[in-house]
Amino acid sequence: MKPTTPSHTSTSPTAPLPASAPLTPFSIIEALAGREIMVTGFTGFLGKVLVAQLLMDLPAVRRVHVLIRASRSEDALSRFVRIAARSPAFRPLRERFGEDLGAFLGARIEVHEGDVSEPLFGLGEATVRDLAPRLDAIVHVAGLTDFAPDPRRALETNVEGALNAADLAARCERAVLVHTSTCYVVGIRQGHIPEEILATTPSGRAWDPEAEFAHLQALACHEADSDTQAAQREARDVRIGAASARADLLGFTNIYTYSKALAEALLVGRCLKSSRRRAVPLTILRPAIIECAEHFPFEGWNEGINTTGPLLWLCKSYLRHFPSSPDHNFDVVPVDTVTRSMIAITAMAMAGRAKAVYQLGTSGSNPMSIDRGFELTNLAIRKHMASSEHRSERNFKRFFDNVLVPADVEHAFSPLKLKRVARGLRSTLETLDIGALLPKSLKKPVGRPIERMKDNAELFLQGADRQLGRVQKLFDIYRPFIHDNSWTFANANVRAIDAQLDDESRERFGWAGDAIDWRKYWIDVLYPGLGVWCLPLLEGKEAPEDPAVPLVLMPPTEVPEDAIELGDDVEHVLHHVHTHAAHVHTLDCGHDLPLREELRDDEAGELSTASTATSELPL
Numbered sequence: 001m002k003p004t005t006p007s008h009t010s011t012s013p014t015a016p017l018p019a020s021a022p023l024t025p026f027s028i029i030e031a032l033a034g035r036e037i038m039v040t041g042f043t044g045f046l047g048k049v050l051v052a053q054l055l056m057d058l059p060a061v062r063r064v065h066v067l068i069r070a071s072r073s074e075d076a077l078s079r080f081v082r083i084a085a086r087s088p089a090f091r092p093l094r095e096r097f098g099e100d101l102g103a104f105l106g107a108r109i110e111v112h113e114g115d116v117s118e119p120l121f122g123l124g125e126a127t128v129r130d131l132a133p134r135l136d137a138i139v140h141v142a143g144l145t146d147f148a149p150d151p152r153r154a155l156e157t158n159v160e161g162a163l164n165a166a167d168l169a170a171r172c173e174r175a176v177l178v179h180t181s182t183c184y185v186v187g188i189r190q191g192h193i194p195e196e197i198l199a200t201t202p203s204g205r206a207w208d209p210e211a212e213f214a215h216l217q218a219l220a221c222h223e224a225d226s227d228t229q230a231a232q233r234e235a236r237d238v239r240i241g242a243a244s245a246r247a248d249l250l251g252f253t254n255i256y257t258y259s260k261a262l263a264e265a266l267l268v269g270r271c272l273k274s275s276r277r278r279a280v281p282l283t284i285l286r287p288a289i290i291e292c293a294e295h296f297p298f299e300g301w302n303e304g305i306n307t308t309g310p311l312l313w314l315c316k317s318y319l320r321h322f323p324s325s326p327d328h329n330f331d332v333v334p335v336d337t338v339t340r341s342m343i344a345i346t347a348m349a350m351a352g353r354a355k356a357v358y359q360l361g362t363s364g365s366n367p368m369s370i371d372r373g374f375e376l377t378n379l380a381i382r383k384h385m386a387s388s389e390h391r392s393e394r395n396f397k398r399f400f401d402n403v404l405v406p407a408d409v410e411h412a413f414s415p416l417k418l419k420r421v422a423r424g425l426r427s428t429l430e431t432l433d434i435g436a437l438l439p440k441s442l443k444k445p446v447g448r449p450i451e452r453m454k455d456n457a458e459l460f461l462q463g464a465d466r467q468l469g470r471v472q473k474l475f476d477i478y479r480p481f482i483h484d485n486s487w488t489f490a491n492a493n494v495r496a497i498d499a500q501l502d503d504e505s506r507e508r509f510g511w512a513g514d515a516i517d518w519r520k521y522w523i524d525v526l527y528p529g530l531g532v533w534c535l536p537l538l539e540g541k542e543a544p545e546d547p548a549v550p551l552v553l554m555p556p557t558e559v560p561e562d563a564i565e566l567g568d569d570v571e572h573v574l575h576h577v578h579t580h581a582a583h584v585h586t587l588d589c590g591h592d593l594p595l596r597e598e599l600r601d602d603e604a605g606e607l608s609t610a611s612t613a614t615s616e617l618p619l
């Protein structure tokens, strides 16, 4: 059966649901059967889970097109195969399909090499023409999640990337655009945050998105006056400084949220119909802090250094005083809660039944306060450190609770105070002349060992000074999110979808945020999950990987049109791919490459000089 063309009832990208919208139970499974969906950002945390869940739960989707950029060492297809073969996100698919996985993926996945920062993602006219009649939705997930990036990169990825997604959608006959933003575009606005596009900046200034775009582009133009690395670094710091100041002026918490807010505001205008292009139905998704999976791909899975990991890492250190506001919300949402709703919203958007903005956070209906988060962290530490292999954790650390303190009141254990103490001790040691202090008779026997102890103590204090500086930097990065601002993100739109779904769709794709038991999630899912998947990265180690399986992919062009019908189930699909197994291609699944591959050329210098891991905390 051919996929039917969706009828979009919206005439403007942000049009509300028409009063006459049908209220018959909506089946996501039926709505997505036979459809073709493009997902950007597949190689990231959210993108992997989204694509894996689409493939796992909706085998009747005709095709998932993944847009992947080449890395320094691999082309897009090899990156896809390596992730499918080794990422824990694909573990359920590997378990379900076994050695048939490659055939299943070959029938469902089309990999496109492209870069979101290029016009039409750099896909080339022939590919765009091929995709135009086929794509039903572009789910734009790709983004740059560093908090303080070079504004050039934030512009290219977060702003121009979103506009390029809109342009590609406009070239398609019917594709809707589902754009991933963040709840934190709200900036310094406080309290109840509605599901609306910002009409003014968070600091209350008038907001002309196109003029702001030009302003940011001008800031990003600042060039170094020579080719030396130092000059390049200095110019980049000037750009970052200027963009941070601009973000601050407009009321955004950092360059990342400023660029994401600008993208949202620009998209609204760009998706409207013009004489040269069709209107693109636009839906904006704003997740809050995305963290460990509750169920899919399996309990606790996480990837990379997300927001809670560094906080937890600090909570497990000897530092136990946190500058935080106890009664503010800490809006965490499991990654699979986000992806199941993303699937539901994409289906609603394709049917012309979506709202303009969906906030995918928990604070609106199942809030967890910062106070409660720390309380649960203390409980988790007591529980899990009781069986720790480290004696210091078993016998000592687990009995000391974390304490919340106001940020601006200096206390005995504040990093700045400890830093001053470390510096003071170090300079005292430096001026200490051991030789002059010791009586002649002791100089020979103990002089040298004492000198060595002094040197070691100086080194230790130097290290402590550096570490405390990093901790303070971390607190500064987190301060807007755990201390300064109080937000409750409305989430009525995603919750309202449930009432429109049929029972099966609600069960599989309904809003799962209200059912989260924070105690269970925090102590038994998030704490151990971050311990396995995130904390090793913070300690300079690798996260565990699954053993690679060999993968065999069938080129999608060889899957006949009638192969995938409404109601297709896994067995049917498998039968189909076996029938065509003669055409399969074997691909090297990159056994020797690490799952998180090297940085691209343009990023390597930047990260090595600009940021510790902790400046890359996405919200």
Ligand SMILES: NC(=O)c1ccc[n+]([C@@H]2O[C@H](COP(=O)([O-])OP(=O)(O)OC[C@H]3O[C@@H](n4cnc5c(N)ncnc54)[C@H](OP(=O)(O)O)[C@@H]3O)[C@@H](O)[C@H]2O)c1
Residues within 6 Å of the ligand: 040, 041, 042, 043, 044, 045, 046, 047, 067, 068, 069, 114, 115, 116, 117, 141, 142, 143, 144, 145, 157, 161, 180, 181, 182, 183, 260, 286, 287, 288, 289, 290, 291, 304, 306, 307, 618, 619
């Ligand atoms: N994680 C959170 O807590 C959170 C919260 C709210 C919203 N969000 C939003 O959710 C989205 C995904 O976040 P994430 O945590 O999954 O981020 P992530 O793990 O850092 O992944 C980012 C993805 O974007 C891709 N990308 C970046 N620049 C690209 C380019 N120029 N061309 C093609 N692909 C590009 C990356 O590809 P490479 O592998 O090639 O770099 C990667 O696949 C982002 O838009 C983010 O703003 C995240």
